[in-house]
Amino acid sequence: MNDDQAERSSGYEVARRALEQARAEAQAAGKQVGRGRSGPIRSGSTGGRDRKRRRWSGAGPDSRDPQTLGSLTGAVAQARGWSSKINEGTVFGSWAAVVGADIAAHAEPTSLTDGVLHVRAESTAWATQLRYMQSQILASIAAAVGHGVVKSLRITGPAAPSWRKGPLHVSGRGPRDTYG
Template identity: 80%
Template sequence: MTTGGDSEHTPGYEVARKALEQARAEAKAAGKQVGHGRTGPLAGSTRKTGDRKRRRWSGAGPDSRDPQPLGRLTGSIARARGWSSKINEGTVFASWEGIVGTDISAHAEPTALTDGVLHVSAESTAWATQLRYMQSQILAKIAAGVGDGVVKSLRITGPSAPSWRKGPLHVSGRGPRDTYG
């Protein structure tokens, strides 16, 4: 160590300490606040730009500019464009077996969803009757699986009756039952 003004033999840390003290003294004289913590953009400072607040540096935490999961992005786009109701309707058809169970889905399938009314076609009249008895339970399962208000009621139909109509020409009347005059 040297005493006096001999800067050739002064250690580097002493020179750095003196430079820091001098800079603090000059800043204090100019009226700026001097502290030991970080100042500037890395300390999380923000600036007002127009009507939005923008961070200058993202730092270690999550930021809106970071990559987002695809599901979250598609969900926000669907909500912004008003597609959520159509997506919920499609979910009813896509996950029908998961919602109502394998037993019911093996014997009935949804055919249309219009204005909150789900049209379900059963494979037999017996299954159609059974599904009508279970209608409130099926509606509760759909509300739990997809969301409340997507399906408000069910319209359950059995198989259609066979057509007696043969060929392109048709004469009105009772048809084949009217053979004995």
């Protein structure tokens, strides 16, 4: 045997003796220590197969698996309370795709508050027609954006012109009261 082999065997022997001594001290202290495939097994252990300490993901989904950008941004928006503004932007941004180009050309959403979508039509005729189609519009919005985002519609026609000009005015109809 040469000097390198003697040093290796002596190093190995020293390590083996230290391990046996540690086992003997552990047994004296009341812990049972044995040898397993993945190292020492303590009594009461699951044989090195502890589910919490598993190092691989396996076939099923796991929290350590790569996540899509959409799911991560959705989680951040939910945590920060931005969901209502994102839902509003989604409804307004996809309005033409949700209701169709014909309706989108004659009506536009103005605000979304507490699940009520306010829609302004360009004429009273379109406002009346949209009121008849209200359930269909709500169904298409729910299919595109999600259920519960828009609960009801408030459809209005164009705003009537104001006859009030300037800071001073006369109560009643004013100069038009002589017509009838």
